[in-house]
Amino acid sequence: MLNTYFKRDLRSGLTSKSFSRRNRWKEELSLSSALESLETRLLLTGEVEGTFVSDLNDNGIKDPEEDGLPGWTVFVDSNENGVLDPGEISQLTNVDGDFLLTGVPAGLQTIREIPHAGWIPSTGFFDHYQVNVKDGDSVKVDFYNTIDQSGSIEGTIWNDANGDGIHAAAELGLSGWTVFLDLDANGILDPGELSATTDVDGHYAFLNVDSGPYRVVEIVEPGWEVTRGTPSARNITVFTASTTTANFNNLIPVDGSVSGSIWEDLDGNGLVSGA
Known part of the structure; x- marks a missing residue:
């Protein structure tokens, strides 16, 4: 064209x-x-066409019961800044989720979708693709999206200096500590298990994890121990589009001493009699 x-x-x-x-x-x-x-x-210009698919089972296939996604925006991200800027070619998908971008300059172009709230690209798919547009030709690009079933886990690891289990304002977070999702519940950080390190305030977060049950475990640093009565692992449930909290409190143990007397209790009364 x-x-x-x-x-x-x-x-x-x-x-x-x-x-x-x-x-x-x-x-x-x-x-x-x-x-x-x-x-x-x-x-020299060409066209880019495609379909937005409601991939509800996240299998990357347009199943018979799955519809297109109407009213979604797709555009040519000419400057590749991830934002639809004035002058960039764009279009809304029709009732069947189809779109056609015309007058697209020939050459490598980035075609990007604007995701709707509560949706994410299906597994193995992305929100943008780079295609080679040729003069007079049409390039096909499909976007598969699924409902976001993920949630988040966050919390704080802190110094419970007085051991009362209450996070007082003067009790600081513990930075540089490791917390992980113990998928096999063996208490060990295994290869492939998600882990995070606390920041300067002792805060950590696991974002966009699948909903469901998890066991969150902290790795207690040498010289520390968990506050008496509190575990170093938390069993939690992550819900869709929500954040679940798991906090950990620890302290440095203080050494003490035990003393007493041993005597011969001749009369068996359990009392130390006077000489």
Whole structure:
């Protein structure tokens, strides 16, 4: 597909008039020292078409019972900044979830969707793709999206200095501690299990994890122990689009001593009699 644009430069002086072949021409006119240049160039364009699929079972296939997604925005992200800017080619999907972008400049182009709240790309799919658009041709790009079933886990690991199990304002968070999701409940951070490190305030977070039950475990640092009566693991349930909290309180144990007397209780009364 061809688009045409003109470029005109004005200078002084009338000098010449010339033409060239293959739909390109150049005309130069000079009036007393003003030179006018008229140039036409051909722009090559193609089309990008596709469908937005409601992939409810997240299997990456458009099953018979799954519909298209109408009213979703797709655009040519010309500057690749992830935002639909003024002047960028865009369109809303129709009632069947289909779209057609026309006049797309030939070459590598990024085609991006604007996700709706509560939806995410299906497993193995993305919210944007780079395609090679050719003059006069149509490129097909489909977007598969599924309902976001994920939630989040967050919490704080803190120094329970007085051992009362209450997080007082003066009791600081513990930074650099490791917490992990113990999928096999063996109490050990195994390869493949998600882990996080607490920040300067002792805070940690696991974002966008699948909903369901989890066992969250802290790794107690040397020289510390958990507050008496509190475990180093928490069993929680993550719900869709919500955040579940699991906090951990620890303290540095204080050494004490035990003393007493051993005596011969001749009368068996359990009392130390006077000499």
